[in-house]
Amino acid sequence: MVDVSAKAPSVREATAAGEIIMAISTADLIKSGDAKKGDVLGVARLAAIQATKSTHLLVPLCHAIPVEAVSVKFNWLERSEDNSTPDSSIDRHQAVLVCEVCVRTSAKTGVEMEAMLAVSVGCLTVYDMVKAVERGIQIKNIRLLEKKGGKTGHYRRN
Template identity: 50%
Template sequence: MRSFARSAGSAPRSEAVARASKLSHLGRGGQARMVDVSAKTPSERKAIAEGRVVMTAKTLDLVLAGNAKKGDVLGAARIAGIMAAKRTHELVPLCHPLPVSNVAVDIEPERKPPSFRVRASVKVTGPTGVEMEALTAVAVACLTIYDMVKAIERGMRIEGIRLLEKRGGRSGHYRAQE
């Protein structure tokens, strides 16, 4: 059986190895590895992420009225997002376990388009950032909203999950363009 070193459209191995030197999760040969953060000085870090669950106005109104069959959709989504942030290292390979000091998940209804905007803020004092924790919190909160309402509307869309802002660490401050 033949083995392919690269897929169609990917860069030759030498180019991939050259790019790998800029990626902290890749070793010299391009193999995935967990970054050693033991020598880093812990500092305060914060990340904010957002995403949306787009649905019909009828479904949005049903959730806001508290009439979903599975119960408190937004409360369950908040708790799911918080739990997910704390367990990100179990879900994302090579992600460090971090003692997060704060996780806040806010869910706001929007009328145009009818949707719930989910925003998560995560803080830690540690050797590495919490961007993945904030993104994971948003993704799982959005999935929870979908799960709890899918019997009413299967055509909902989860979209726009992105990092809005991060502070702290060697790379400094980042803020997404609107």
């Protein structure tokens, strides 16, 4: 484990995202609130927040740091007028749900892993809550979008 004892705490923030690709009928079920297990996005939001606080237990060598703010957003990817999406592997019969998580702390190390784990758990929770309806759901492109603070400064994915 990296020794951070000599570092001064500073404000740090990380934003990560991932996509869940599913049939349009599954998306309609989520949007209508008629999923058998309940409010899919509400439960997934809570799961993502909870994941940020458990990162050090799940990812070896991650420090236990105070998570001071978490924002979880789920947005449906809008299609263009020709019904296409930015990802050509997604056909017109599929819907894309984007999970984006932003985590903030004032600590000696960053929150990138907390943000990416939260996205992963949020996406997995969506899958779990609708897997009885569709097993072919895909979770893709989990990635760090932006990080602020710390020794290495600001990073933004192009």
